[in-house]
Structures are given as C-alpha cells and as structure tokens.
Amino acid sequence: MVTLGVDGLVSGLDTTSIITNLMSVEAQPQTLLKSQLSATQAKATAYRTVNTRFDAIRSAAEALTSTSLAAARSASSTNSTVTASATSSAVDGSSVSFRVEQLATAKQVTSLEKWSSPTARADEQPKPVWPIKVLDSTGATVGSIVIPANATLTDAVSAINASGYGVHATIVQLAANQFRLQVSSDGTGTDGARTLQGADETADDPQSQTVGTAESGFQRSRDAVNAQISIDGTGYVRESSTNTFADLMTGVSVTVSKADPTATSPTTISVGVDGSAIAAKVKALVDAANGALGVIKGYTVSTAGSAVATLQGDRALVQLGDSVMDAVSSAIGGKSLSTLGLQLNKDGTLSFDSGKFTATLASDPTTVNRLLSGVPATTTDGVTTAAVPGFADKIAALAKAASNSSTGTLVQLANGRDTLANAIQDKIDGWDIRLANRKDTLTKQFTALETALSTIKNQASWLSSQINQLYNPNKSS
Template sequence: MANVSSLGVGSGLPLDTLLTNLRNSENTALVAIQTQQSGVQSRISAYGQLKNTVTTLQGTIAALSGSSTYGALKTSVSTSAFTASATNQAIPGQYSIQVDTLATAQTLIGAGQASQTAANGTGGQVTITLADGSSKVLDMTGKDTSLNGLVSAINSDSTLGVQATLINDGSGTPYHLLLTAAKTGTDASVTSISVSPDNTALQSVVGFGGSSPALTATAATNASLHINGIAISSQNNQVTDAIQGVTLNLNTTTTAPSNLSITSDNSAVSAAVNAFVTAYNSLQTTLQSLTAFDTTAKTSSALTGDSVARSIQNQVRNVMNVVSTTGTVRTLSQLGISTNKDGTLAIDSTKLAAAVNSNPDDVKNLLSGTNGVAQTLTTVTNNILGTNGLLSTATDSANSISSDLQKQYDDTSARIDAVMANYQTQFTNLDTMVAQMNSVSSYLTQQLSSLSISQSSTKK
C-alpha cells in the first residue's frame, strides 16, 4: 500500500485544492450570519449613541424647571471690603453698607514654660466652658500632660471649641500655650477652664477664670456694620440675616459707606434655554446621521428605516408644539426659537432676552409650568429611556437577536466542521485507493513490458 503523507500526494489528484474549495463554499453560510451579526451590533451601538444624546437632553430639564432659574438676582458692590450673593428670596434694591469692625476670635496665652515635654502633674478632667453656656470635658487620665501632650489632646477633640498650639519666644522659658476659640464672636469665647480632681500643676498651665488665671485673654469681637444707617452686629464675618436673601462676606473695615446693588438676573433662563436647544440639536444631528441613506453609493446607515429612531424623532419634535394656556409669550417661537429645514433649532438671542425681560412670568409658565416644555420633555425622555422605554426594549430585542445569531453561527460552524471531516475521510480513502491502483497499474505495466522483451528475445 502506498504511504500517503499529504492529501493528493499518493493519487496525484488536486484533492487539497478541492477540499479548500468545498470549505469556502460551505463557509458562505457563516459569512451570511456574520453579516447579519455586524448589522445587529451596529444597531446596538447606534441605540447606545441615541441613549447618550437623549440623556443629555434629559439633563437640561432640571434647569428649565428649577426654581432657582427664575427670579434669579445678581449683586454688584463698589468695594472690595465685602462681597455679596443673593438668592431669589432677596428683593432688588440699593443698599449703603459700612463695615465698622470685623469679627475676631478670642485668644488665650499662657506664661512661658521651660519644657514642652515635661509632665504637668498626672491626669485630671479639664472642663472648658464657653460664653454660650456650653461646657466640654477633656479627660487627661493616663495621657501625656506635657505641653506637647496637651496640645495634641485638645486638637484631637473638635467639640471643645478651642484649638491649641505652642509659641516659642526664644527665651529661657520659651514655650507658651496658645488657645484660640474655634469660632469668631463673643458667644464662642471661653469663660473658664478648670481642672479636677486636684492637679495644681495642670491648673497652673491651662486654668482660666477666677482670681488668678494662668492664661491671659485677648477678647473676641463681633462684626459690626451699618446698612442704610441701621447698626448691625454679627458673631462672624459672614452676615446672612441682615438683608433678606442676601449673604455678606466681610473682608475689611471701611471709613465710609459703599454701595450694594441687587438687580434681576435673567442669564440663568437664557442659559437654560440655550442648553436645551444645544442638546436638542445634538440629538437631531445624531438621528440624521444614524438614519441617513447615501443615494449615490446606495448604502444605508445603522438605523436607516428603523422604526424606533423615527418614533424618538417624532416624540422629541412634539416638544416644539407646547403651547401655554395663559400670557403673552405662549410658544417657543415667541421666545425666539425657530425650526430649521433640517429639524434643528435656532435661537434669536435678542428676541429671547426681550421676552425674558418683559414677560418673565409668561416665560416661566411656558418652560416650567404644568404641561410646559420641561414637563413634556420629562414625559418624552422617560418614555425613551425608561426601563421599558423605546431604547431599552429595542436594545434588549437586538441583543436577543445577536445571541440567536451567535448560536446559529456556532451550530452552522459545527455542522460544516462535521461535513468537512467527512470529506477529509472520503478524500483520504480516495487518495489511498487511487495510489494503490496506480501502484498496481505500474506493476502490471512493468510485467507486460518484461514479457514483451522476453518474447522478442525468444523469436530471435
């Protein structure tokens, strides 16, 4: 029997080429499935793009419906001595403000000590009482009572109302304990510090109040200012309750009144409208790109003819049909928003500003009122993005189709492998059989040739 080491070698037949051609023919079924898979994956990716752009559009709802967008106010000051901010609870107007004093925190400083590491007695309960009547206890039992240990213990407890540090004056007894009230103003000042049970050494370092305090105080001050001639006092330099809806941050004192102006600020409304239009246009542009058909090349896009894409486009366009039931400004076109031929929007900034300035209540009702733009947009985007919304349902369906196609591909691939294995066996058998036949044929040919030569020799 011939030894066949490679398909077709024994027989001389082009069996390898024939087997390759058969494989290519069978693989056309796999190519068709892969083409379908590619189309489904493109559709899933396109749905993801739509989800992102619709989510961005949905993100503009907060500003369109937010109460802080409407009736916003802005402040202007004529000095650097203070800054001001206003909520929509403030009342527009002009104010004259003079800062007389700034709020400061009380400081307590001890006499110089020779060592910062030497213990000051053992243990003790340090009670710190503030001017507002509150008291806190620092338990030094089993703790380091040196100046270093005391500073560490105080700063580890933010509820005590004081902060501690050491000052080194470079003398023979250089270390001074410095306590600073955690807040400015007289209410946050320390009125007494006592140590119990008896630890006279620690008392001599931190004791305050009574006839012989160990600490010397620099008193706290409250901020004081005049607003339109009315005297105001504040425990800190952030004054929040002197003018309704206005916060003043005091920086320095002044010798003469400075002006604070509070006026309407409609920029928030314009910004909200512009953000909505930008997001709307981004969605329309994305939809146009994903559903386009190239008539010259005769090629489709990922969502050409897709019903989900058409539905999203139609639903979002319905937002432009919102009509307010009251007021002068009742439609988006009256707000300066128009639709271009390609479905995107354009804004007439001058018309928008005029509408916002002249009819702020109408604009607010159109954008954020019942059945207004924000509410309609909420309904539309929820229908698109919700758990059972258009995109979720479409994506789930496409993923299911993709899974089915993968199973179909795997099954078809397995079938082709089985068929090709059968072909391989048949071709191997054929190659072996033809090789044997060729061997026999060669043998017979040789024998006949030998016989012919022998007969010729006999005749001679």
C-alpha cells in the same frame, strides 16, 4: 475528526487547499449571517446612543418646570465687602439693610513664661504643666495633648498643631533669648473658642458657679469675638460666631468681610429672580437638543465618500428629530420662542441668545414663564380653560416617550435589535456545528481517496512485476 496530515502523496492533489476552498463556499451562508449580526448589533448600539441623548433632553427640560423657574433666586448686595446667596425658599422682592459693626475673631493666648530658645525643654518652665486638655466653648474636653519626655518647645508646638483639636500654635520671639508659646483657636467667635487646661489646673464648674484655673499660665492676647450686624432702623443686632449670617432673611445667607459701623449708608441685600441661572438651564436644554439632533443625523444620513449610515433613513429617528424641531418652531399661546432668543437654524440646529432671553425675563417674566412652562388649566364660573403646555413641557413629554426605560420608542427599538441579534447568533452557532461536520466528512473522503489510490497503485505494481516475470525472455526454463 480525521486530519489529513500529508497532502495527496498518491494523487498529487493539494488536499488542504481543496478542502479550504470547499469550506469557504460552504460557509458563505454563515458569513452572511455574521455580517447581519454585526449590522444588527450596531443598530442596537445606535438606538441606545440616541436614547441617552433624549434622556439628557428630558432631564434638562424638567429643570425648566414652573416650580424650578419660581425657585430660581439670586441675592444682590450694595456693598462689595458683603456677599449674599439665596436658595429657592428666598422671597422675590424681599430686602434687608444693615451695618457691619464688627467681624468675628479667633481667641488667642500667649504664655506668661518664656524660653531661652525653641530647642529648650518645653517642661523647664512651671507653666503650662503637660499634658494639656483642650476644652470647647461649653467646657467639654475635646482632647488631651501629650508630649514625650525631654520634648522641646518646638516639639510641643508640633504636638499642638497635629492634635486636630481646633487649636494651632507658634513660637513668638519678643527679644534675644526670649521665646513665648502662642496658641490660637482655629474657629472664630465664642463658639469656636478653645481653652487650655494644664494638668495642675481646674475647669470652670457652671453648676457650682466656680471659676476654674485653666490658662493660668497664659495671658489673653485676643478675645473671641462674634461678628455683629445691626439691622438698619430697628436697633436689633444679629451675632454670628463666623462672618456668615445664615438665613438672615428666609433662604438668604450673608458673608461680611469688613467692619464699617460708621458707614454713611447701610448695606442692602435684595432678592430677585436669578436670570442667569434660568438662562443657563435653557442653554443646557438647547445643547441637549442639538446633541440629539446631531447624533440622529450622523446615524441616518450618509455622507459622500463614507460608509452607509448605520440607520440610513430610519423613519423612527427622523420623526423624532422632526418633533424636536417642531417643538421649537411652533408658536405657544400665539407667541414664538424667538421672543426668548430661541430659534431653529437653517442647518437644522437650535440657537439660543442668552442676552435676549435675560432681557426679556427682566422686562416680561410672565411671558417667559408661559412660553417655557406653559399655563395650567383654570376654571372660571364653571368654564374650564384647557392647559397650554410650554416648550419645556412639550419637549420633556417627547423625550420621555422616546427614552422611557420600559415603554420608550428608542428602548423598544434597541431591545428588538437585541432579540434579532440573539436569533442570528443561534443560527451562526448552528452553522459552526454543521461546517465542522462537513469539514470532517471532506477530510475523510479525501483520505479514503488517497488510501484507494495507494491500494490500486500497489496492485498495479504487483501485476506489472508478475507480467514481466511471465514474458521475460532471459528467464531460464
């Protein structure tokens, strides 16, 4: 490209400004295309934002299917020192009563030998002999604890605590200049118990029924005891190495924190419908729906004093918003969702009364299930009754139709804007080439003009000088 380095030296024209202004006029079609591209991309983004909201509606609605409602279970306890949790496999209405006979405890041993101070050499006493093996409840070696030469009793404690072998140690002072090593198992009950085997000791041999000499340098200060509960009225006892009894009933786990074998009345664990969990799921759906409605309104309705909404009056979005509100306001099986504390507000939002919902669920769970998850088709004496979709079914189907990754309305709208944006970008790129060529042409034309004017000016100067010489009266003959 030819670049005019200096503005019109001969013509006196501001060549750079003239070309810039001409190019601004020439580029108006491209400028309009760029504005159109920006608006198209903004619309694609808007559709995808709304799509994300509808996918959230789908997810929340699917959590309210008849299967998920039936699986919502909670377990209650009559004893504040006993807690219980229930999974979906727990049976509604089931219960069990028991007394807590004892809690699980961790094994603890204290050295027979004593040291004069925590800084005394750990190996100055005959027991234990290092390195020490740590054995689990089956007699298998978990690991070996080694201490460096001249290690102190404090160093030995640090090595035990850093081993990660299921034991921890401390130094116990029983009198002046009398310090003993105390080692406790991290886990409780018989399964969590650890045994210390010095380098000069042997382990138990179950096959030969030989009792080993492990922990000969320690005395048992606390036994490893399993937690125990006795099932009321049966005489049966259940044990656990921890204070938690997994699957005491199907899908129910119980954790005890206080032993009370002589309690006047047993602890009773009962399984029921988890109303708060279901209410939380309904609230999540309402929140998702309100989120979608708010985004739709923001994209389709312009407010005074602000720019025109990105999708002002977009029919597809307006219809989607109306469909969500219709799903709430429509009766299901002759009953309104207001029965569940769910209703449509005047401002186009949804509201949910969790307390009213929980109360209705407790008094009439069948109605709640029908309104939320509908009634399946049934056939009696050859006559089939059509299925009645519930609120969750209706809004889930609506959300799926809008947000399906391949056929969803919103996905197709966004993809359509992407296609249009690509076409506009191609036109913009074409204009880049056209405008570059046009600028090059203008630059060459103005350069040629200056060159022509310069030539004419030089010729005029030469002619003027020649004429002056011909008619100069002072010129000698």
